[in-house]
């Protein structure tokens with residue numbers, strides 16, 4: 001494109017309509033983005049964390065990225081995490097994403113992105129669960145969720161949308177109210193037995209697939225003995241597990257360089273040992289068969305969260321909205337375009 005593009009604004013309602021019920025398709029988009037990343041068809045610099053000395057729990061993260069191939073865009077996600085919002089009935093995370101045209105660099109869309117972010121995170125978790133479980137030869141039927149906010153709900157939806165079914169579902173959350181709310185959500189679609197666990201230990205010991213989606217800032221699960229039944233662990237919140245647990249597990253990450261930052265559990269393990277030999281490989285390595293997860297060790301997937309995944313899902317949403325004729329553009333957004341007036 002060598003012309004100045006129109007600038008579109010895509011609302012959360014439009015994003016929701018574009019992805020809801022299309023979990024398998026969104027997961028395929030995310031898998032394609034992982035493959036492009038693994039093949040060197042992306043640029044995904046470090047995320048930038050804006051933090052506030054007077055509000056240490058809060059942050060806003062910038063994730064710039066570029067993807068070639070069918071995605072074919074540059075862009076950036078700008079996502080806030082203010083955990084205190086939840087007590088006031090406001091979601092923790094809020095976000096926008098800007099898509100830039102690959103040829104001219106012009107931004108051509110601004111999308112509500114908390115749903116895109118949750119969807120890509122959940123699609124990535126479901127993709128990893130399927131790839132790792134299938135490589136180990138068995139799909140888990142007992143799942144446990146530690147921390148049950150929006151991300152846990154999306155991960156459950158994406159697991160179900162990718163063919164996972166469960167006989168037993170466990171819930172553990174520091175907030176009883178959140179645990180009860182999530183139980184109510186699960187009861188609307190699940191036939192299996194649903195149990196609220198008072199401790200993380202009891203939930204982990206009763207689960208073959210464990211999902212961490214807390215807002216813990218440092219490890220609160222420290223005993224490798226809780227994992228001797230070798231569960232598959234989706235460590236989406238990244239800071240729940242002690243270095244000892246990381247070191248006694250088979251570790252898969254989304255991107256090694258990204259994951260060894262910001263005091264994630266793998267980063268703590270690296271700081272403790274002075275090496276990163278405990279990382280078996282990336283999800284791309286699992287997808288291509290370059291590494292095979294064992295059945296006789298806990299398997300932990302720690303995804304730092306790549307901007308390229310957000311771009312892939314945002315591009316998908318943009319195309320859906322555009323082809324349905326519902327794109328809202330802002331007239332004259334770009335102005336004063338003649339070089340000499």
Ligand SMILES: NC(=O)c1ccc[n+]([C@@H]2O[C@H](COP(=O)([O-])OP(=O)(O)OC[C@H]3O[C@@H](n4cnc5c(N)ncnc54)[C@H](O)[C@@H]3O)[C@@H](O)[C@H]2O)c1
Nearest residue numbers: 121147148149150151173174178213214215237303304305
């Ligand atoms: N890796 C990624 O790509 C990625 C992407 C998006 C979100 N996340 C992470 O997912 C996490 C969850 O996000 P959310 O929007 O669902 O948050 P949320 O605030 O809506 O929910 C978090 C829940 O965890 C519970 N909790 C906190 N500490 C706990 C603990 N120690 N044990 C048990 N429960 C605990 C809280 O009570 C709350 O119900 C965040 O840490 C976020 O940063 C990761």
